[in-house]
Amino acid sequence: MGVFLGILLIGGIGTKLLAKNLNLFQKTPYFDYGSISKQELNHLGMVSKEINIFLEKWSMESDYSGEQENQDGSVSFEYSFSKGHYDENMKEKKLKVLFKKALGGCPEDTYYEIKVVLSSKDGNKFDELVYMKEDFYNSAYNSFSRTNNAYLNCWEFLSLGQPGGGEMYTTPRNETLYLSGQQWGAPTTFNPLAESWMAAWPVGGKFNLVYEPLVTYNGLNGKIEDLLGHLVEELSNNDSIVVELNPAAKWSDGVRVNSNDVKFMYTKGPINVSGQISAIHVDTVRANNGMTTERLSFMVAKDKRNNPLSVRDLLQAIRIAPAHIFEPLIVKKGLDNVKKMMMDKDPVVSGPYNIKEYSPKWIALERRDDYWGNVALHDGKLPVPKYIVHPMYKSNDQIVSALREGSLDASISYIPRIWYKKAFGIHTWFDAAPYFAPDVIPMLMINTMKEPLNDKRFRRVLATAIDYATIRMFAVSNSSSPLQPGLIVPTNLERHYIADEDKNFAVNLAISDEAKRINTVKAMLAEAGYSSKFSESGELMGMYNANGKKIPTLFVTSPAGWTDWEPIVTIAVEGMRKAGIDIRENFVDGGQYWTDLGMGHFDLIMNKPAAEVSPSQPWSRFNEVMSSREWQPLDAWAGTNIGRYNQPGTPEFRPEVDQLLNAIPLMTDPEEISKAYRELNKIFMEDQPAIPLVYQPEQYYEYSDRVWTNWPNVKNPYAPPQLPWIGSGTKILWNLKPAK
DSSP states (O other): OOOOBOOBOOSSSSOBOOOSTTOOBOSSOOOOGGGSOHHHHHHHHHHHHHHHHHHHHHHHOTTOOEEEEEEETTEEEEEEEEOOOSOTTTTOEEEEEEEEEEOTTSSTTOEEEEEEEEEESSSSOOOEEEEEEEEEEOTTOOSHHHHHHHHHHHOOOOOOSOOOOSOOOSSOGGGEEEEESSOOSOOOOOOTTSOTTTSOTTTSTTBOSSSBOSEEEETTTTEEEESSEEEOGGGOOSSEEEEEEOTTOBOTTSOBOOHHHHHHHHHHSSSOOTTTEEEEEEEEEEOTTSOEEEEEEEEEOTTTTOOHHHHHHHHHHOOBOOHHHHHHHHHHHOHHHHHTOOOOSSOOOOSSEEEEEEOSSEEEEEEOTTOTHHHHHHTTOOOSOSEEEEEOOSSHHHHHHHHHHTSOOEEOSOOTTGGGGGGGTEEOSSSSTTOSOOOBOOEEEEOTTSTTTTOHHHHHHHHHHOOHHHIIIIISTTOSOOOOSSSOOOSTTTGGGOOGGGGGGSOOOOOOOHHHHHHHHHHHHHHTTOEEEEOTTSOEEEEEOTTSOEEOOEEEEEETTOTTHHHHHHHHHHHHHHTTOOEEEEEEOHHHHHHHHHHTOOSEEEEOSSOSOOTTTTHHHHHHHHOOTTOOOTTSOOSSOTTOOSOTTSTTOOHHHHHHHHHGGGOOOHHHHHHHHHHHHHHHHHHOSEEEOOOBOSSOOEEEOSSEEOOOBTTBOSSOSSOTTBGGGGGGGGTOEEOO
8 A cells, every 4th residue: 555645835825735525645646846956855755655654554553653753954744643542433543744844045944834634534545634734934024925925936845736738749759849838728810910919829929930020129139130021221210211021032832022911911910000100112122142122111100100119110020921812812801801710721921830730739830841041041951840839738837847847848937936947957048046138127007197196206105115125036036136226127238228326316226124114115205295094003094195184095906817916016015005005906807907907997007018129128118108199098098108197288297208209219329319218217217107116028938958958048149038939039940959
């Protein structure tokens, strides 16, 4: 007889027993080995074996009782077996087990314990839970939310359950690249004319495996790289952006890619370009290789956006589709009906892969060995994987399991405590913290139309009250560098817009001592005319304005279930409440979140403005947060400036914000550009229309080297930290190597 204790200590706040009808034992438990060291793993095996030995003895000797304690490093196991004396008639036997582990990466002397008592009435297996209690303790942890966030992010111990998830495709494993994190359900359409959010991977969004853009953008070096076309910098200016089509570019049916295809997608495609591009002029020219090609001049819409930066964004965002296929269909069926077509049967594409098969469990692509870019862009080489498969996983936990097993090669899903997975061949861009390259800024957007949020002094108080170090360490598992004031991300491409002296315009984000931070906030509140009342037990009772009127509780809205955002919000709210700000979390479903975001139905709301790396950063980030160009009142949809900051016509209106936003895209002098961004950043820091919280990557770039090697990373940066399905990241496909 051999049985094993099954306990799940992961996946949400609190412990769950992975058991149905209290079936707590299984012969083949499935561990999240990534959470423990090899030494601890060996010790776990030893303890499990000893438990089974005890049970076997117990089954043979009904009077046997025993107790033993094992201590090894930071893990201790205590278990005792005794003959049941609670019900002699039933001859009930009990098993007591205590698991205890010091939490690595947390403050010293922080422990997690789980005590379990199980009973067996037939002497064969323990199938009834008598008692279970968990404790997480450290004298430094005196708040519920911080305790639980520390539990979630400092340590994961043991995970039982069915391995993996997602279905392996039938192609040979050594020829198949498995990628995940984008598609979570059955595909609805592969139509490039459908709205981007409707189209399945790899057609929607900015994927370029089957349909390709004219150029790609490399966020590592800021260069625009060739694909269907070549950006002619020496001919581009503030009036037009010039692209020459690659004369070798062809569709999978052999037809050459031409200007008609480009015009078709820029007029009939899902992205409206009329605000950025007024016309596309076409000239026939001779390319460097002597072949005749077409030169396209994208005319900047001077009477509208007048923004050549946004035109560059479009060049790498819009995927080109074959006009010679779609135009006859539109004539026959009408554009609206064509957009509803699935387009899944041997579509005509320009990219290196095409759709092979799909189901509710996976989408499979097959390499096109006659892809035009193999010769024109990759020295005649083929992409290394013959197949690319995107399995459908039900949760991030399944993705972690699949990466660890080697049944998944790379993912963009958020994985807490990523450093534990390194022993199992799971890697990130950096070997150590912050693990991922910073690209974007999740932040609290503030509804500046509501009192007291319309008071910039109060907004600055909110920003001061937050414990950013705790967010970085616990909410995002130390996967962010320390936060800098303002809207500039400290990347190689943006850091030269940051000046130390400009930080004087910002509130202090780096007050590490909690008592000092609380006292600072209380002093700022008092200076601004606000006060708070606490009960004798220290509970916040309310917040009041200068007239003594109680201010209604404020709420931070955020999508429910977003595992990286929920702890960020929890920690931010806790810091503000401790300092006397009456505010609470408001986790809502996705449908309500997006409606509230656009219509202004919030006090504060989590958002990630300008969430993609593009040629227009950081201008696009400032524009989304601060622009008044398309300012909308509450209850009207706002695509930018959802906080309704800087309302035109009001005494607080600052015209210099829009003046700078209008001027920067037309600037060519690097010094002038830097000066302008610094001025914008100073205004942001002064007025605090939003509260940046942490840095995150555009995509969580995580890969396994169990099957494929030579992935790019900071030591081998031949491609940016993107999965090989988007932007310049697709060059990874020609550089992967099979693992030996």
